Amino acid sequence: MQAADDCKQKWTVLRKLGLMNDQLPSPTHTFFLDSLNQHFTSISSASRPLTENAIRHVLRTPLDADRPIFELSVVTRAQVLRVITGSKSKAIGPDHLSTVMLKKAAPLIASPLQEIINLSITSHTFPSVWRKTYVLPLSKKKVISDISDTRPIAKLCEMSKLCERLVHNQLINFLEQNELLSPRQAGFRRGHSTQSALLGLTDYVRQAVDDRQITLLALFDFSKAFDMVPHQLLLQKLRNFNLSDLTVRWFASYLMRCTQAVTDSEGGESAWLPTTSGVPQGSVLGPLLFLLFINDLSDILVHSKHMMFADDLQIYSSFFPADFTQGLKNFNRDVNAVSAWAAANGLSLNRAKTQVEKKSIFLSFVVMEESRPTKFGGKQCDSFDRQVLLFVFDSLAGIGR
Numbered sequence: 001m002q003a004a005d006d007c008k009q010k011w012t013v014l015r016k017l018g019l020m021n022d023q024l025p026s027p028t029h030t031f032f033l034d035s036l037n038q039h040f041t042s043i044s045s046a047s048r049p050l051t052e053n054a055i056r057h058v059l060r061t062p063l064d065a066d067r068p069i070f071e072l073s074v075v076t077r078a079q080v081l082r083v084i085t086g087s088k089s090k091a092i093g094p095d096h097l098s099t100v101m102l103k104k105a106a107p108l109i110a111s112p113l114q115e116i117i118n119l120s121i122t123s124h125t126f127p128s129v130w131r132k133t134y135v136l137p138l139s140k141k142k143v144i145s146d147i148s149d150t151r152p153i154a155k156l157c158e159m160s161k162l163c164e165r166l167v168h169n170q171l172i173n174f175l176e177q178n179e180l181l182s183p184r185q186a187g188f189r190r191g192h193s194t195q196s197a198l199l200g201l202t203d204y205v206r207q208a209v210d211d212r213q214i215t216l217l218a219l220f221d222f223s224k225a226f227d228m229v230p231h232q233l234l235l236q237k238l239r240n241f242n243l244s245d246l247t248v249r250w251f252a253s254y255l256m257r258c259t260q261a262v263t264d265s266e267g268g269e270s271a272w273l274p275t276t277s278g279v280p281q282g283s284v285l286g287p288l289l290f291l292l293f294i295n296d297l298s299d300i301l302v303h304s305k306h307m308m309f310a311d312d313l314q315i316y317s318s319f320f321p322a323d324f325t326q327g328l329k330n331f332n333r334d335v336n337a338v339s340a341w342a343a344a345n346g347l348s349l350n351r352a353k354t355q356v357e358k359k360s361i362f363l364s365f366v367v368m369e370e371s372r373p374t375k376f377g378g379k380q381c382d383s384f385d386r387q388v389l390l391f392v393f394d395s396l397a398g399i400g401r
Contacts, residue, residue: 024140024142025142026138026264026265027139027149027150028137028264028265031137031147033261033263033268033269033270036135037135037260037262037270037271038273039147039148040137040152041273043224043228043278044227044281045275045277046227046230046276046277046278047230047276047346048276049256049257050231050235050252054235055235057232058232058235058239059239059248061240063242064242067178067242068174069242069243069244070170070241071243071244071246071247072167072246074118075114075117075118075121076114077111077114079166080113080117081106081107081110083166084103084109084113087099087103087161087162089158091155093132093156093157093158093160094129094155094157094261095129095130095158095159097158097159102158102162113159113162121167124246124250125253126160126163127160130159131254131256131257131258131259132157132259132260132272133154133155133259133261133282134261134263134269135152135155135261135263136152136153136155136262136263137262138151152262154260155263160283161284164283164284164285165284167285168288171288172288181291181292182298182308185294185309185310186200187291187308187309187311187312189291196307197312201217201307201314204305204318205318207318213318214318214324216328216331217315217316218314218315218338219312219314220313220314220315220349221311221350222313222347222350223347223349225311226278226279226311227281228277228348229277229278229290229346229347230277231255231276231277233293234293237292240296241292251289255279258275258280259272259273259274259275260273261273287310290311291310293345294311297313300340301338302330302337303331303334304316315331315334317330
């Protein structure tokens with residue numbers, strides 16, 4: 001194991017030692033490729049296709065002259081070379097180009113690729129061939145009983161990911177320089193991680209314990225959030241970040257008329273089907289676009305603190321035992337505000353995975369019979385409800401562990 005210098009080698013060693021489970025069966029042995037593609041695209045087609053009228057409606061929102069405006073800029077040959085040599089992708093998409101091939105040919109293709117990308121930026125049009133995606137279906141379980149027991153892995157065109165990386169670099173620099181992303185968002189950001197979200201929550205709970213307060217915590221899980229994002233609403237939110245007309249149109253072209261086909265290990269391929277919602281899976285820009293989409297969720301929470309890691313949301317609030325009744329009412333308001341935000345933004349909360357927890361070594365001071373259960377989506381949840389997990393930290397040492 002010590003000789004295995006990367007993650008892939010470590011997994012290989014573990015499999016050879018018999019310490020890993022056998023590989024899950026391929027869904028293509030159970031379902032037709034077309035059936036799998038119809039299932040996957042039914043999830044990523046939750047909203048209507050983006051239209052020219054919808055784009056014009058977004059562009060009617062005036063730019064704020066008092067704030068910095070983001071305009072995509074043409075790229076240099078040096079920038080193109082940098083993203084080619086820095087690419088780590090191993091999957092081969094519909095363009096049938098590998099990272100190894102592009103790196104070897106980098107000195108020869110850098111200038112032509114620069115021209116293509118700059119033409120895309122100046123004409124605010126993302127090449128249609130780059131909007132095609134191969135999907136590899138994987139199993140979630142050893143025994144597949146339903147098509148919902150499968151999940152898709154996207155394989156995009158390598159050229160498209162290079163173009164996306166160059167656009168991503170410009171956009172993230174604009175957002176970070178102007179501090180436009182929520183400081184409570186730790187997902188897909190430089191210098192942030194799951195540890196950032198966990199430490200923020202842990203420090204808050206520790207302080208509440210020191211102050212002899214109760215902490216309520218709600219953990220929200222959005223169902224297939226990346227696949228459900230409505231494109232028109234996403235463009236509207238991009239516009240609200242002060243993106244120029246041509247830049248909004250470039251992103252509209254990037255999102256419109258995307259298609260995908262399911263493939264198998266034997267070279268089989270399903271019919272191509274359109275996707276009309278969500279951010280492209282496996283893409284470079286997709287995670288950043290989702291962060292921009294969910295960014296305004298921070299604005300609706302009035303009574304609670306919160307942390308986010310991409311689409312995972314934690315809201316929490318602390319108060320003294322004597323204030324439990326009012327504290328719970330206020331917490332309910334924020335819980336339902338999140339539910340209302342999700343409905344208004346075309347997302348749905350996974351009720352089975354949404355949890356509410358009460359944490360305090362002083363919880364015994366509260367007369368629980370007098371406290372009303374937390375509400376979620378207008379429905380009361382208590383300790384007997386499967387949607388809710390209630391538990392108590394028995395000691396400060398328990399929190400420390």
